[in-house]
Amino acid sequence: MKGECNCGAVSFEVTGPVMGVIQCHCSLCRRYTGTANISVVLADRADFHWRSGADKVSHWRHPEADWESAFCQVCGSPAPGDNDEDRVFIPAGILSEGVDDLKVIHHIFVGSKAGWDEIGDEGEQHDTRIGVKS
Numbered sequence: 001m002k003g004e005c006n007c008g009a010v011s012f013e014v015t016g017p018v019m020g021v022i023q024c025h026c027s028l029c030r031r032y033t034g035t036a037n038i039s040v041v042l043a044d045r046a047d048f049h050w051r052s053g054a055d056k057v058s059h060w061r062h063p064e065a066d067w068e069s070a071f072c073q074v075c076g077s078p079a080p081g082d083n084d085e086d087r088v089f090i091p092a093g094i095l096s097e098g099v100d101d102l103k104v105i106h107h108i109f110v111g112s113k114a115g116w117d118e119i120g121d122e123g124e125q126h127d128t129r130i131g132v133k134s
């Protein structure tokens, strides 16, 4: 899989498998993307490789929540960031190659989704977080 931001400064490659798309509907992710949710895939750290622009990625850590956003300093596109010790999250919308077989497998924080957000796929719905392990 490959991906890049809108301006092309940030680009990367994923050389191992990912499980599928996870959509988070929480209010933090809604503000991060400006829409109903963020869709991400999780990759093992060892399978994730920056091709350019790792130094062009800014991070913002929420002062209270265990939540951090990552974005391109130049164009503002969401960018890959740390999910946990072992895995990187990758916003699915910035993937440009190798994505044809991806499907939404989980919706998280459905309990706090926007009233206008209607989920219409087969992904499993969870009120809050889940411990997703690959």
Ligand SMILES: [Zn+2]
Binding pocket: 005, 006, 007, 008, 009, 010, 072, 073, 074, 075, 076, 077
């Ligand atoms: Zn950019």
Ligand SMILES: [Zn+2]
Binding pocket: 024, 025, 026, 027, 028, 029, 030, 109
């Ligand atoms: Zn979220």
